[in-house]
Structures are given as structure tokens and as C-alpha cells.
Amino acid sequence: MSAVEDYVARIEETCGEEKDYVVTFKYERGNETVQKILKKAKVEKSISQIIFELTFGNVSFRLYGTGKAIFRNVKDKEELQKVLADLLL
Amino acid sequence: MLDPYKIRQYFPILKRKINNHPLIYLDNAATTQKPKQVIEAIKEFYENHNANVHRAIHMLSQESSELHENAHKEVAKFINADDMEEIVFVRGTTEAINLVAYAWGLHNLKSEDEVLVTLMEHHSNIVPWEMLSKINGFQVKYAEVNDDGTLNYESFENAISHKTKIVCLSHVSNVTGVITDVKRIAKIAHEYGALALVDAAQSVPHLPVDVKDLDIDFLAFSGHKMLGPTGIGTLYGKRGILEEMEPFHGGGSMIKEVTFNTVTRRCSISLNDLPWKFEAGTPNICGGVGLMAAVRYLNNIGMENVKEHEEILTAYTIRRMQECEKVKIYGPEDASLKCGIVPFNVEGLSSHDVALFLESYGIMVRSGFHCAQPLHEKFKLKSSARASFYIYNMREEIDRLVEVLKEIE
Numbered sequence: 001m002s003a004v005e006d007y008v009a010r011i012e013e014t015c016g017e018e019k020d021y022v023v024t025f026k027y028e029r030g031n032e033t034v035q036k037i038l039k040k041a042k043v044e045k046s047i048s049q050i051i052f053e054l055t056f057g058n059v060s061f062r063l064y065g066t067g068k069a070i071f072r073n074v075k076d077k078e079e080l081q082k083v084l085a086d087l088l089l
Numbered sequence: 090m091l092d093p094y095k096i097r098q099y100f101p102i103l104k105r106k107i108n109n110h111p112l113i114y115l116d117n118a119a120t121t122q123k124p125k126q127v128i129e130a131i132k133e134f135y136e137n138h139n140a141n142v143h144r145a146i147h148m149l150s151q152e153s154s155e156l157h158e159n160a161h162k163e164v165a166k167f168i169n170a171d172d173m174e175e176i177v178f179v180r181g182t183t184e185a186i187n188l189v190a191y192a193w194g195l196h197n198l199k200s201e202d203e204v205l206v207t208l209m210e211h212h213s214n215i216v217p218w219e220m221l222s223k224i225n226g227f228q229v230k231y232a233e234v235n236d237d238g239t240l241n242y243e244s245f246e247n248a249i250s251h252k253t254k255i256v257c258l259s260h261v262s263n264v265t266g267v268i269t270d271v272k273r274i275a276k277i278a279h280e281y282g283a284l285a286l287v288d289a290a291q292s293v294p295h296l297p298v299d300v301k302d303l304d305i306d307f308l309a310f311s312g313h314k315m316l317g318p319t320g321i322g323t324l325y326g327k328r329g330i331l332e333e334m335e336p337f338h339g340g341g342s343m344i345k346e347v348t349f350n351t352v353t354r355r356c357s358i359s360l361n362d363l364p365w366k367f368e369a370g371t372p373n374i375c376g377g378v379g380l381m382a383a384v385r386y387l388n389n390i391g392m393e394n395v396k397e398h399e400e401i402l403t404a405y406t407i408r409r410m411q412e413c414e415k416v417k418i419y420g421p422e423d424a425s426l427k428c429g430i431v432p433f434n435v436e437g438l439s440s441h442d443v444a445l446f447l448e449s450y451g452i453m454v455r456s457g458f459h460c461a462q463p464l465h466e467k468f469k470l471k472s473s474a475r476a477s478f479y480i481y482n483m484r485e486e487i488d489r490l491v492e493v494l495k496e497i498e
Contacts, residue, residue, distance in 0.1 A: 014439075014441050014456075014457060014472075015456070015457025015458050015459075015472065016439070016440060016441070016456070016457045016458055016465075016471055016472025017458075017465075017470075017471035017472060018439055018441075018471050018472065020439070020441065022441065022445075047446070047496075047497065048496055050446060050449045051442065051445075051446055062442055062445075064445050064446070064448075064449060065449060066108050066445070066448060066449045068445055068448075070439070070441055070442060070445065
């Protein structure tokens with residue numbers, strides 16, 4: 001049974017007034033993770049196929065082709081873990 | 090004039106590719122990359138000279154001690170200090186400022202006194218003073234910054250008074266790159282009987298700094314921002330002031346003697362000479378060796394050349410970035426007022442989005458507050474992206490940065 005930890009290498013709160021979360025996916029599973037998320041979330045916009053602006057339920061986030069994502073308006077790390085679990089598992 | 094193409098061959102990391110693109114490293118205000126000369130000096134130390142310094146008579150310890158002392162001497166020469174007694178090795182700028190706060194401020198600042206800083210300071214030059222004020226009860230006052238990021242000298246002159254005991258300010262802002270006239274500030278501070286502490290984390294690596302000419306009392310800077318290793322930095326202090334100060338940390342090396350009195354059943358200590366009085370415990374010997382190699386490398390290039398190169402790059406960056414419709418640059422447009430730092434935002438995107446987009450093209454910039462939240466609040470910014478340059482950066486890299494920024498627009 002896979003877990004969020006199998007896909008996520010790091011979660012960091014961003015520095016700045018916006019308290020967003022930067023999620024770095026495991027390098028070796030980067031492509032797979034990006035594809036998984038793109039299948040589940042709704043693509044609102046894409047810039048050069050590098051940045052994808054996505055929504056998933058009430059959560060909006062940006063996914064990067066390089067295997068990172070910035071999540072906005074999530075309450076805390078616990079909620080983020082739940083969102084990631086819904087997206088990845 | 091320096092030749093970045095020639096310089097780059099000595100920096101192994103610049104050959105790396107990130108996301109299949111050549112690495113363009115524009116985060117030099119955070120830390121710089123290391124040339125082979127520094128890497129080799131560290132390797133050579135551990136392979137051939139490693140031993141603890143001082144008070145051992147074997148050959149390795151003598152070699153190590155000599156290297157450690159020579160590192161102090163080279164750094165002293167680099168900033169034109171009188172001698173190595175005025176050079177205290179610390180972990181970095183933050184520790185240097187904390188050393189002054191606790192070894193000088195704790196004993197000299199009273200509740201009726203004031204410490205004057207500016208709104209453009211890095212947190213490392215705010216937090217130690219705010220923390221100490223909770224113990225000693227003095228006031229921390231903040232001089233204003235103009236809309237272009239330059240220091241408001243009038244506000245500074247209005248804020249200083251005979252209550253001011255120390256003025257603490259950065260020579261170069263780590264957000265805007267603005268150079269402050271610290272010589273002028275030190276002169277005013279001294280007229281009021283206050284000391285002047287300069288956070289030189291962003292100036293010593295980028296322009297010639299002469300502590301005698303500036304006539305400042307303390308200067309703090311980090312080795313890793315000037316090609317040296319992390320974990321080593323310098324506090325310069327005028328000899329007379331350092332002599333009067335209490336030590337910061339207690340332990341080995343910083344004492345001459347610890348004698349036990351059988352009557353009082355207490356130990357009495359006699360302090361070591363400068364600079365060792367402030368270097369308790371085993372120092373970062375290898376860090377000093379690396380810093381010495383970095384200083385020698387920069388001396389070979391010439392600090393005037395470093396400054397000129399960055400000024401040219403900064404002017405070029407500002408001009409090229411102005412071609413981007415949605416990019417807003419902060420700080421003065423005149424590159425001669427700055428070191429090589431350009432803060433910016435892209436309309437409609439957070440600074441982190443910009444940084445991640447650039448990263449996908451191998452371009453490394455920093456995003457966030459850059460440890461200077463009060464300045465961002467002053468500018469009403471949620472955060473900013475920051476491109477910062479050093480000796481190995483080239484115009485072609487700026488062209489690439491602008492090309493990618495245009496794409497993101």
C-alpha cells in the first residue's frame with residue numbers, strides 16, 4: 001500500500017506574507033507524480049506546459065513540470081497531507 | 090576589468106545542469122559558489138595539516154596554528170584593520186552581531202539608552218537588539234528608508250540623540266543592494282558619543298572596504314558570501330573596544346589560566362589576549378583556511394574590479410528587465426548606488442512561482458522576504474524575487490533570465 005511519503009520528498013512553508021506550502025516530489029517519481037495529479041485535478045491554465053494552475057475541490061495550487069507544487073489556502077500541514085493523499089493515492 | 094569567462098573555469102559547480110539546462114546561479118546574496126582554490130585549500134588542510142590549534146607542541150598543531158593565525162592576518166589586511174588582534178572569527182555575520190550585543194551591549198546598555206537601527210536591516214541586525222532590549226530595557230529606534238530603498242539620512246539624524254549608544258546598520262541592503270554611506274553615519278554616531286556597527290555581509294564580498302577610512306567600531310561579515318566556506322565569518326572591532334569588552338562564550342582557548350582557590354573553593358580566571366578572548370573552544374580552523382584562500386583569490390582579482398563588474402551587470406539587468414511589461418523592479422535604477430542585487434516581482438504571480446518557473450530553466454533566484462520583513466512591509470510587498478550577481482555571472486545569463494521572464498509574462 002503506497003503512502004504520501006512515497007511520492008513527497010519535502011514540504012516547506014514559503015517565506016513571505018503568503019503562507020503557502022511548497023511540495024517537492026521525489027525526483028525519481030517526479031514525472032509519475034505530475035501525471036497522477038494532472039489526471040485528478042482540474043487544469044485551469046497552463047504556461048508553456050511548465051506551470052499548471054490547478055484546482056482540486058476547494059484547493060488551488062500550481063504544479064511545476066519539474067516536480068514541485070505550491071499549495072495555497074490550505075489551513076495547515078495536516079490538511080495539506082489529506083489533499084496530497086487524495087491526489088496521489 | 091575582470092573576465093567572467095576565465096573565472097568560471099575555476100568553479101566546478103557552474104558546469105552542472107539543472108532540469109537539463111545549464112545552471113545560471115543568481116542567488117549570490119544568499120551564498121556564493123566556491124572556486125577550486127578554496128576547495129583545494131580545504132582538502133589540503135585535512136589531508137596534510139589537520140590538528141587542533143594552540144598549546145600543543147607537535148608539528149601538526151604548530152602548522153595548524155600558523156594557518157589559523159595567518160587566516161586572521163589575511164582577513165585583517167583585506168579590510169585594512171590594524172592587526173589580527175582586531176579580527177575575531179565567528180560562524181558568520183549573525184553570530185558577530187550577537188557577539189557585540191551580548192559581550193558589549195549586555196554590559197553597557199541601560200534602560201534609558203537607545204540603539205538605532207534602520208528599517209532596511211536583515212533580521213540578524215534587528216532581532217539581537219530587540220531580544221537584548223527585553224533584558225536591559227533600552228529602546229530600539231528605527232531610521233526610515235526612502236521609497237527607492239535608500240536610507241533616509243534626515244530620519245536617521247532626527248532619530249539619533251545623546252541617548253543613542255550604538256548605531257547598527259547594513260553597508261549594503263540584502264534586498265535592494267543599496268549602498269549606505271556608513272562613513273557619514275559613523276561620523277554622526279561618534280559626534281553623539283555612540284559606537285557604529287556595520288553589517289557588511291553584502292559589502293565586504295562586493296566592494297573595497299577599509300575600516301580605517303570608514304572609522305567604524307565594529308564590522309561583521311560572512312565567509313560563505315565571499316567564496317569561502319559556510320560556518321566562518323568575521324567580527325572586526327577596534328582594539329580598544331574589544332579589550333574593554335567581556336567575553337561572549339566561556340571555555341577553553343579564551344582563558345590564560347583557571348585557578349582553584351582552596352579557601353573560597355571557587356575558580357578565578359584570567360582572560361586570553363585578543364582575538365582569542367572571543368574564540369572559545371576549538372575554532373573552525375578549516376573554515377579559516379578556506380576563508381584565507383577566498384580572500385587571496387579576491388585580492389588577485391581586485392575588489393575594484395569586482396565592484397565594477399557587478400555595477401555593469403546590474404545596470405544591464407535593470408535595463409533589460411525594463412523590457413518586460415509585467416516585471417516591477419524595486420530599488421534605485423542607478424546601478425552606481427547599488428551592489429549586484431535586483432529585487433523584482435512579476436505581476437499576477439507570487440515570487441515563489443517566479444522562482445520555480447525560473448528554476449525549470451536552470452535559473453536560481455531567491456524568493457520571499459530575504460530575512461528583511463520590515464523592509465517588505467515598508468514597500469507593501471508580500472514577498473519579492475531577487476537576482477543577485479557575483480564575479481562569475483555573465484551578460485548572457487541575464488539575457489537568458491529576461492528571455493524566460495518574457496515567457497512567463
